[in-house]
Amino acid sequence: MKCVYCVEDKPLSSFTKVEHVMPQSFGLFRNNFTLKNIVCDDCNQYFGDSLEIVMARDTFEGTSRFEFELKSPKDFKFLGKRSRMIIKIAEGECKGAYAYREYSKEQDKIVIKPVPQIGFLKNEPAKYEYYLLDQIPSKSYLEKNGFDMKNPKAIRAVGIDVDTARQILSEKGIKFEYQGEAGPSENPKEDWLCKIECLIDSTIFRTVAKIAFNYLVYWEGRDFLLHHSFDTLRSFIRYGKQADYPLVRVDDNPILADEPVEGRRRLGHIVTVNWAADKKSIVSQISLFNWASYRISLARPFSGEQRNIRRGHFFSVNSRQILDLEARPISP
């Protein structure tokens, strides 16, 4: 039996695990789409350990699992500096300061806290720019770049005690005079508006591409997907091998035509597959929590058997049902 990812011939005993079209970390669904005897245990294990874990813990979609109660806040894990997500406070006195999310036992929810950092006041327009402790620029850089180094209030320590701040700054020859409490208050009732910057790298693209690939295998079967037209995407998913054209692209537009670019959309994951406009290539669209859409080039071009592959499904997070996006007419 050939695994659709490594394409190695393996005995049945190497196919003991069930591969889920939609990673289990993004919900379990009724009559779930699963692949049996199609993805070998080695590939299944590799995907779980190296790709899906990143999608689950270190993406905007992954953290949405807590917001939409697919996961309990207790299970939230902060990845620290390794994280692909940068959170900054977007309003108020500490606008621009770095923050992170953490599970709070007292409040039994995920809260935002300031990261240890130093803010320097820049003139014209007057605003603080924040630097993480290992990224503090030199005194001469600050002087040359229009930072106020004379006013004692021009430096503020956030998420860090005064003595540590003073020591770190004095090592750089910068004098720090403490001017009372600076930084966002720790008042748990106060919510901060934050801006999140996410790095969407190839690990995330590969995980998304795997959902599309799995989905097409689920509907069209192993033999169809073993065709060499899928080799480019296959080696990208399994081995991270890049192609000379973009295999995955992100776009903000909703997949469902009746939904707004900004504002509420139906809550769930969407997977579609279709022929591209050239009628030769096969493309897929994926959206987790109906947020960003990813466009995946499954085969470009496809030179095998032509068939009607067009379909789409909505994985409803609330009802845990998988709905056909385009109910087909039943032939008499």
Ligand SMILES: [Zn+2]
């Ligand atoms: Zn394999």
